[in-house]
Amino acid sequence: MISTGDMKRGQTVELEGKLYTVVEYQLFKLGKGNSEARIRIKFRDLLTGNPIERSFHTDARLPRANLERRPAQFLYSDGDLYHFMDSQTFEQFPLERRALADSVNYLSEGLSLQVLVHNDRPIGVELPINVDLKIAETGPAYRGDTASAGTKPATMESGLVVQVPMFLDTGDVIRLDTRSGQYVERVTAAP
Numbered sequence: 519m520i521s522t523g524d525m526k527r528g529q530t531v532e533l534e535g536k537l538y539t540v541v542e543y544q545l546f547k548l549g550k551g552n553s554e555a556r557i558r559i560k561f562r563d564l565l566t567g568n569p570i571e572r573s574f575h576t577d578a579r580l581p582r583a584n585l586e587r588r589p590a591q592f593l594y595s596d597g598d599l600y601h602f603m604d605s606q607t608f609e610q611f612p613l614e615r616r617a618l619a620d621s622v623n624y625l626s627e628g629l630s631l632q633v634l635v636h637n638d639r640p641i642g643v644e645l646p647i648n649v650d651l652k653i654a655e656t657g658p659a660y661r662g663d664t665a666s667a668g669t670k671p672a673t674m675e676s677g678l679v680v681q682v683p684m685f686l687d688t689g690d691v692i693r694l695d696t697r698s699g700q701y702v703e704r705v706t707a708a709p
Contacts, residue, residue: 567616590633623678
């Protein structure tokens with residue numbers, strides 16, 4: 519069991535017989551003069567990808583989902599199916615786009631990650647904190663641009679659009695934080 523007061527983004531719980539992951543949580547008070555605090559939590563169904571929102575007392579407890587994490591590698595995508603390989607057994611398995619939600623924005627061929635398994639069935643993935651992606655398209659870099667001069671939008675090879683420093687150019691490989699989607703550093707410059 520896990521207290522709703524200790525809930526964190528990315529944790530998985532079991533509600534009404536279904537598995538949900540915490541997307542967002544917020545503490546709020548019911549109204550003026552009312553000292554009772556509650557927690558509003560946005561969940562995402564791990565199997566269908568559907569979002570739900572619930573509010574709980576701060577001292578409520580939810581059953582923690584019994585998930586196993588196994589090392590895996592992303593292979594390729596084929597339409598709405600994303601194919602992975604278990605790094606221990608070398609078995610390949612697909613996951614649907616809706617089960618992966620926003621994780622698809624950070625996938626690149628060969629990426630090592632953790633697959634979430636429930637009752638011997640893969641149901642989702644857990645990304646590493648940082649991933650390296652290639653910039654597929656961005657505006658030109660001009661002489662004199664510096665890291666502190668501002669940012670510009672850049673489209674990654676996965677289709678994700680992030681704000682990057684002005685000095686970066688198409689073809690550069692950059693490191694992104696998967697928790698916030700923000701630029702961390704340049705890994706390699708374009709040839």
